[in-house]
Amino acid sequence: MGKVKGILGKNAVPILFAVICALGVYYSGTGIPTILADLVNRFDRNALLVLSLILPVISGMGLNFGIVLGAMSGQVGLILVSIWEIPGLAGILAAMAIAALVAALCGFLAGKMLNQTKGQEMITSMILGFFSNGVYQFIFLFVAGGVIHFTSDILLSTGIGIKNTLEMGTMQYALDNIQIGGFSTKVDMFTALVFFGALFTAYYLFRVLVKKNRERKYWIRLIVSAVLIPAGLIGGQMKALNMYKMMVRVPVSTYLLLFGACVLVQAFTKTKLGQDMRAVGHDRHVAASSGIHVDKVRIQAIIISTVMAALGQIIFYQNLGTIDTYYGHEKVGTYCVAAILIGGASVRKATIGQAILGTLLFHLLFNVSPLAAQNLFSNSMVGGYFRMTICYGVIAISLILHTWRSHVDRQKKSEEV
Amino acid sequence: MAENTPVLSMKNIGKAFSGNQVLQDVSLDIMPGEIYALCGENGAGKSTLMNILFGMPVIAATGGYTGKIYLEGEETHIKSPQEAIEHGIGMVHQEFMLIPGFSVGENIKLNREPLKNGALSRVFGKSLRNVDFDKIREDSKQALDKLGVELDPEADVQTLPVGYMQFVEIARELDKSSIKLLILDEPTAVLAESEAEIVLGIIKRLSQMGIAVLLITHRIGEIMEVADTVTILRDGVNVKTMKIADTTSGEIAELMVGRELVASENRERSEHEDENKEVAISIRNMKVDMPGERVNGIDLDVYKGEILGIGGLAGQGKLGIANGIMGVYPTTGEITVFGQPLKLNSPKDSIAAKLAFVSEDRKRQGFAPDLSIELNMVVPAMANHDEFFKKIGPFRQVDRKKVQETAEKYIQEFQIRCTGPKQEVRSLSGGNQQKVCIAKAILLKPDVLLVSEPTRGIDIGAKSIVLETISRINRETGVTIIFTSSELGELRQICHRIAIVSGGRVADVLKPDASNEEFGLAMGGGK
Numbered sequence: 001m002g003k004v005k006g007i008l009g010k011n012a013v014p015i016l017f018a019v020i021c022a023l024g025v026y027y028s029g030t031g032i033p034t035i036l037a038d039l040v041n042r043f044d045r046n047a048l049l050v051l052s053l054i055l056p057v058i059s060g061m062g063l064n065f066g067i068v069l070g071a072m073s074g075q076v077g078l079i080l081v082s083i084w085e086i087p088g089l090a091g092i093l094a095a096m097a098i099a100a101l102v103a104a105l106c107g108f109l110a111g112k113m114l115n116q117t118k119g120q121e122m123i124t125s126m127i128l129g130f131f132s133n134g135v136y137q138f139i140f141l142f143v144a145g146g147v148i149h150f151t152s153d154i155l156l157s158t159g160i161g162i163k164n165t166l167e168m169g170t171m172q173y174a175l176d177n178i179q180i181g182g183f184s185t186k187v188d189m190f191t192a193l194v195f196f197g198a199l200f201t202a203y204y205l206f207r208v209l210v211k212k213n214r215e216r217k218y219w220i221r222l223i224v225s226a227v228l229i230p231a232g233l234i235g236g237q238m239k240a241l242n243m244y245k246m247m248v249r250v251p252v253s254t255y256l257l258l259f260g261a262c263v264l265v266q267a268f269t270k271t272k273l274g275q276d277m278r279a280v281g282h283d284r285h286v287a288a289s290s291g292i293h294v295d296k297v298r299i300q301a302i303i304i305s306t307v308m309a310a311l312g313q314i315i316f317y318q319n320l321g322t323i324d325t326y327y328g329h330e331k332v333g334t335y336c337v338a339a340i341l342i343g344g345a346s347v348r349k350a351t352i353g354q355a356i357l358g359t360l361l362f363h364l365l366f367n368v369s370p371l372a373a374q375n376l377f378s379n380s381m382v383g384g385y386f387r388m389t390i391c392y393g394v395i396a397i398s399l400i401l402h403t404w405r406s407h408v409d410r411q412k413k414s415e416e417v
Numbered sequence: 418m419a420e421n422t423p424v425l426s427m428k429n430i431g432k433a434f435s436g437n438q439v440l441q442d443v444s445l446d447i448m449p450g451e452i453y454a455l456c457g458e459n460g461a462g463k464s465t466l467m468n469i470l471f472g473m474p475v476i477a478a479t480g481g482y483t484g485k486i487y488l489e490g491e492e493t494h495i496k497s498p499q500e501a502i503e504h505g506i507g508m509v510h511q512e513f514m515l516i517p518g519f520s521v522g523e524n525i526k527l528n529r530e531p532l533k534n535g536a537l538s539r540v541f542g543k544s545l546r547n548v549d550f551d552k553i554r555e556d557s558k559q560a561l562d563k564l565g566v567e568l569d570p571e572a573d574v575q576t577l578p579v580g581y582m583q584f585v586e587i588a589r590e591l592d593k594s595s596i597k598l599l600i601l602d603e604p605t606a607v608l609a610e611s612e613a614e615i616v617l618g619i620i621k622r623l624s625q626m627g628i629a630v631l632l633i634t635h636r637i638g639e640i641m642e643v644a645d646t647v648t649i650l651r652d653g654v655n656v657k658t659m660k661i662a663d664t665t666s667g668e669i670a671e672l673m674v675g676r677e678l679v680a681s682e683n684r685e686r687s688e689h690e691d692e693n694k695e696v697a698i699s700i701r702n703m704k705v706d707m708p709g710e711r712v713n714g715i716d717l718d719v720y721k722g723e724i725l726g727i728g729g730l731a732g733q734g735k736l737g738i739a740n741g742i743m744g745v746y747p748t749t750g751e752i753t754v755f756g757q758p759l760k761l762n763s764p765k766d767s768i769a770a771k772l773a774f775v776s777e778d779r780k781r782q783g784f785a786p787d788l789s790i791e792l793n794m795v796v797p798a799m800a801n802h803d804e805f806f807k808k809i810g811p812f813r814q815v816d817r818k819k820v821q822e823t824a825e826k827y828i829q830e831f832q833i834r835c836t837g838p839k840q841e842v843r844s845l846s847g848g849n850q851q852k853v854c855i856a857k858a859i860l861l862k863p864d865v866l867l868v869s870e871p872t873r874g875i876d877i878g879a880k881s882i883v884l885e886t887i888s889r890i891n892r893e894t895g896v897t898i899i900f901t902s903s904e905l906g907e908l909r910q911i912c913h914r915i916a917i918v919s920g921g922r923v924a925d926v927l928k929p930d931a932s933n934e935e936f937g938l939a940m941g942g943g944k
Binding site for chain 2: 264267268270271272273274275276278279282283286287289290291292
């Protein structure tokens with residue numbers, strides 16, 4: 001009983017939002033296949049952005065609202081590629097290369113600045129996002145065409161400034177829908193289930209057999225992964241699930257990329273640099289006095305985070321199809337922070353699992369809440385507001401719940417001793 | 418031959434900070450395996466000497482030092498801590514250098530983690546090599562075994578008792594290869610006596626392994642117990658170096674302070690009054706849930722005007738009593754103050770009942786480090802008694818003049834060494850911080866003053882001033898004092914009665930001139 005209570009308490013935030021999500025799904029009146037199809041897309045778009053928040057948290061820098069800088073860098077890459085008219089997958093890859101460079105530079109500068117304001121990283125990175133938005137607008141509204149003269153379809157008719165929205169053209173789905181030998185990598189959900197079931201089984205077999213991670217959680221994960229394979233095989237044959245098979249299509253290539261990113265982050269935390277980040281995150285002063293270059297480690301964490309966010313933003317747009325040149329990046333910080341918080345992360349602790357769970361819950365909520373609100377209040381205006389309230393409310397509620405939680409923990413600790 | 422070459426030999430070391438000579442002609446020789454104690458009051462030059470030895474940048478930045486340092490007979494000029502470590506010198510600082518969320522092993526190997534190649538390092542290069550957690554476990558187990566300490570390398574350091582944190586620190590130094598000299602800066606300052614015993618045992622063990630130990634400490638008892646040689650510094654001068662076998666603790670104390678320690682005679686207790694004394698605080702069946710200092714049902718009467726000492730071994734609950742009375746930790750039971758029942762678990766009510774508390778947790782509960790001395794002194798009185806205000810129309814203003822005058826009065830009375838009432842408390846020495854805390858409590862004009870461990874971590878000179886102050890306040894104002902301390906000597910010096918706590922209960926209440934045997938028995942829990 002006590003154990004159950006402990007689990008409930010520890011995961012209060014995700015559980016609360018899972019309940020809200022369930023209610024939302026119920027009241028929205030939308031069919032599960034539609035919601036699932038949308039969720040698969042949204043996860044594909046946002047997961048990498050949310051993952052990019054993990055390393056700064058580990059390094060003790062809180063939630064990095066500065067991923068807005070990364071998002072901008074991603075858009076810089078996409079805009080340049082649009083000007084140069086590089087099509088398809090090549091365009092995406094070129095945009096990623098450019099964005100990574102720009103993001104690394106931005107991350108370096110942001111890291112330098114955050115080192116001057118230790119202890120206030122979150123608010124600093126948030127304001128930094130606003131400031132760089134100004135610089136970004138200056139460049140693309142004025143410098144592009146106004147100072148640097150060139151002709152391109154994406155310029156406004158005056159010849160100065162980039163258009164508000166840009167069509168991705170052939171770059172849309174370039175990553176999601178890679179053709180291999182005439183077969184699309186975008187497959188129905190049951191095929192994807194079998195594929196990823198096999199992949200995860202292989203991964204956890206590797207962990208259990210080669211890496212000797214014999215804790216119970218690895219066994220459970222191994223079994224769950226293995227079960228996915230027959231589930232996919234059987235599900236694909238069932239007539240009752242035909243709707244799912246038709247509507248839910250999973251872009252396997254992008255999901256593979258996301259899986260790779262997770263493995264990389266996981267592997268990274270086990271390296272010397274990852275260990276240094278943890279040390280810095282726990283206690284800066286002790287880390288410094290044992291010879292760890294604290295400032296350098298912090299800058300590295302921010303650079304990696306910003307670069308990941310830049311790539312994440314590109315994945316986002318290749319799925320969405322149109323670039324919102326001036327507003328697309330603005331909300332990235334708050335949305336991603338809200339997502340990871342829903343997953344159960346806090347300003348001091350964040351894991352890959354929390355990022356993934358949070359992305360799923362947040363976007364499920366984001367998807368169903370307008371419709372649910374509309375049905376509940378029979379007013380279509382409410383829906384849009386409802387969404388915003390949910391997003392900012394999430395941040396507030398989960399921060400409060402975490403504070404409450406750590407208070408309870410502290411009390412419990414003092415009782416135990 | 419090797420036996421006769423000192424590991425470390427410092428000759429005629431001198432150092433001046435902007436014309437102010439803080440070290441002059443200090444020399445010492447430490448043999449392999451020797452336990453060498455260095456003692457002296459705060460400000461005697463111990464830290465400066467260690468900074469020079471450890472190559473701290475502050476020394477070079479202020480013009481370097483004079484004299485010569487020889488390591489195993491070779492003249493060396495250590496320019497950075499890194500170099501000192503390479504030469505086999507290790508240092509355990511007074512504050513713990515431990516990462517709270519890391520395991521014992523990770524802390525021992527902090528920033529010296531054994532690495533191995535992994536997938537990432539093969540692609541991205543050396544800086545992404547994997548940490549070898551298996552090797553961390555093995556190595557740290559070895560280091561801990563060398564110390565003779567039973568400790569799981571995978572335990573989270575946060576959950577350990579303070580004493581064990583100290584072991585982890587020592588194990589870390591020991592794990593550094595080729596360590597020849599270990600400097601321990603006040604290793605027992607924050608430890609209870611029982612934990613300190615273990616640390617002393619470890620020091621002896623190190624010496625048997627051939628590692629020289631330079632022990633910096635205030636506790637003369639420890640020096641007598643473990644050291645081979647002692648050097649006393651006073652005002653930057655090497656006062657005397659002696660073999661322990663040829664000296665007594667009295668002599669060391671005398672040399673350290675420079676004046677003979679007068680055992681303050683506060684024994685004119687009126688023993689015949691014992692019978693018809695008024696009870697100031699009466700405690701019945703009090704239980705306090707203080708982590709590590711649990712109180713399991715205490716009955717105790719405190720008489721008006723006395724100094725009641727509370728002693729006992731660490732972890733037995735003596736600290737819990739004062740904290741319980743003040744409502745700092747969850748408490749149950751009955752407490753009456755001068756006949757009035759006290760509302761439990763409410764510090765505000767305890768203060769309103771004219772109780773004042775000088776906490777043992779000086780750094781966290783004692784004062785606001787960034788505020789000035791004067792503000793620290795008067796804020797509780799402002800908040801609880803509405804003092805130090807003047808009225809201007811409907812507004813109340815802080816009466817700055819009165820605040821300053823009050824602060825100056827206490828600075829003089831308690832001999833607080835500072836630049837003035839505006840100085841930040843953070844920058845004062847431990848002893849002077851403690852005096853600010855006591856002044857703060859007295860400004861509440863309490864009927865009962867609770868003082869816990871006021872001499873913890875402060876040097877012997879400041880110690881005697883603090884003790885004298887407490888004793889004098891009691892004499893002059895007649896305030897009742899509950900004085901908690903883990904040092905029996907202190908209790909016997911100033912208290913009228915001493916309650917010894919064991920296992921969360923009062924084992925016995927003794928006269929200060931009771932025999933050592935009686936005290937020993939009470940601490941052991943038996944009557």
